[in-house]
Amino acid sequence: MAKPRSSEKRNKIFQAGLRLFAQNGYSKTTIKDIAAEANVSFGTVFTYFENKEELFHLCVTEPIEEFRNYLLETSGILENFSLNKLKEIVDEHVAYFLEKEDYLRVIQYVIGQPERFPEMMEELDQFSDEFMSFIQDIVKTGMEKGVLPEGNPEEVGYGYLAFLMGARLTFTDHANVQLTNAFKNQALRLFGIVV
Amino acid sequence: MAKPRSSEKRNKIFQAGLRLFAQNGYSKTTIKDIAAEANVSFGTVFTYFENKEELFHLCVTEPIEEFRNYLLETSGILENFSLNKLKEIVDEHVAYFLEKEDYLRVIQYVIGQPERFPEMMEELDQFSDEFMSFIQDIVKTGMEKGVLPEGNPEEVGYGYLAFLMGARLTFTDHANVQLTNAFKNQALRLFGIVV
Amino acid sequence: MAKPRSSEKRNKIFQAGLRLFAQNGYSKTTIKDIAAEANVSFGTVFTYFENKEELFHLCVTEPIEEFRNYLLETSGILENFSLNKLKEIVDEHVAYFLEKEDYLRVIQYVIGQPERFPEMMEELDQFSDEFMSFIQDIVKTGMEKGVLPEGNPEEVGYGYLAFLMGARLTFTDHANVQLTNAFKNQALRLFGIVV
């Protein structure tokens, strides 16, 4: 049976799932917990989601689109490149990664068990390719304009993504200003900018 | 009842547990799986470990000592600092982090659920403090000797640890030479060294 | 709340229920399945039937009347008994039993669980008594007129009913001409007529 795709309740359940999957992982999170967190009865979860795995799957894949829009929408940078613009973008990236703690934890959970969720891995890999390609374009443009030092754009892409993930996942202080600044500065260093 | 602390069988079970916890997380990993992976009978696991949680706990905490020794034993660097020495150390760090995939996944699992395993979190936090302090000392020394550019040593510490974790956890290619070099170069950039 | 006793929709639901109960038994058949098979919405089933058990109960008991009419209406046979008339009746019985596959499966389901549906069992028992009594009358008349060999009319009644039920329930080929003829001939043998 087709499940309703949007409704206030569905959204509450979805957010509850995201939060709890992030906090406790997939197996430890129970449907009962999710229902309670969403202030919804047990059976209602199954009104909106076929089963636990589907809910998890959607928690992983649905936000990708938003992620894509947010992270790549700033591609105007390429036409009018400048150091300041780069700083702005990096600041936004860092802030966004630090803010999306729940979602990134869930993603990490999937990446950590690639054989278990191959379909989801593929979607995530595709997105990470897009993101790294975007970074590489920035690096290339920056080098051409003489704003960034010589370097291997691919390496910067890898390093930058790893850094953003690690920053969010390694430190669990939810929003520490000092930490945020540290990461913003260090992220710039990965582009070769030493402030 | 006191459990034997070392024996060939205990070690096989321990390694099997580490591998499977890394691959599937805590809940998905069953004692039966561990016993099979260790080529040991089901009940034998309980001969060497009180229960599943204790085994997991030990998988997280026992290797910390080795980690500590390996990562910090190179502290001779401070007395005789040079760019080449820094490069060597960074190379080793990157290589070591990439090699210890299983262990780092397990650690990440714990860090991702800080409320669930508070005791283990504390031990890990302590180690990460030590490691960052080590890095800060390097940065301070490097700046004093004019080998490293001015910067905030604390920020470098945060960024470097985040980077190492993210590098290992974001990319699942088990051992990619190209990737390894990328990470080595990028890690140096976090110290302000642009090659 | 009184439920409507007849309507096109009610009938569609009833037939759908009969078909599915016959195919999958009581527990495996869901209201959702019945609604789908009847091309009716889920809640509508409850507009016409108090609950699942009532629908099942009615599927078992409502058709008894039709069964009674069909099987016993030929009682004119007694007044004008002949071998040909017996053959006609037996042919009709066999054909009718083979045709009413769904209903007979449902009946068998109830007979197979006598403690579970005692009320329905009683109604079915009553009908089977009537039917056997009808057969016994035929046998008695046939013996008196010298058309049938000596025998125990009660035994023929038991055997004949058992045979008709078994014929329908043991062979699942829906309508096999060869099988039908076989059963017609064998049914006559139960009356002592060897063709």
Add this chain to the structure above:
Amino acid sequence: MAKPRSSEKRNKIFQAGLRLFAQNGYSKTTIKDIAAEANVSFGTVFTYFENKEELFHLCVTEPIEEFRNYLLETSGILENFSLNKLKEIVDEHVAYFLEKEDYLRVIQYVIGQPERFPEMMEELDQFSDEFMSFIQDIVKTGMEKGVLPEGNPEEVGYGYLAFLMGARLTFTDHANVQLTNAFKNQALRLFGIVV
């Protein structure tokens, strides 16, 4: 994991399953019920059987062998055919079918839902073919020796099997002497023997 194939407990569970599946059908019978009937804890059922369906499957297929041995072992009849021998065999068949109530109910359950358990249907069909072929041989031999009247052996086979099944399934009095005799006599009539 391979399950133990024989043990006192396994047998108790098996018999309990057979009894309850016969009484309540597959869906209504719960593992809890089976465990209670077998005087065994809930989880122990899963020590001996993979899951509910496997237990049911085995309840259907395991006894076939015994059935085969019992029903066909009397094939010596063909070499030394006589009316008395036929009577003996028929008596045994009737008695055996009436005795094996549980098992026959379970078989009937499967035959009634042929699409649901295709694998089991196949095994049952094979056995019923063997049995009917055995009956046909008897009829042929009996006709050749002039002991049985002319007739179609195939038809007798169909009719006889249907009759035995129906006899057991239509009447739920567990062991009624009068009924037994009725069925023995009527069964002979299917062979063309009118006593």
Add this chain to the structure above:
DNA sequence: CATGAATGAGATTTCATTCAT
């Protein structure tokens, strides 16, 4: 020490039924 049968708590999932729209 080593083993694996026994146990039952706890998780997922199904589905009859209610009831507001």
Add this chain to the structure above:
DNA sequence: GATGAATGAAATCTCATTCAT
């Protein structure tokens, strides 16, 4: 009357742990 979202009881199955052999 018709609909289908909401509910929670009840079923199956998993698995850590115990303990007799």
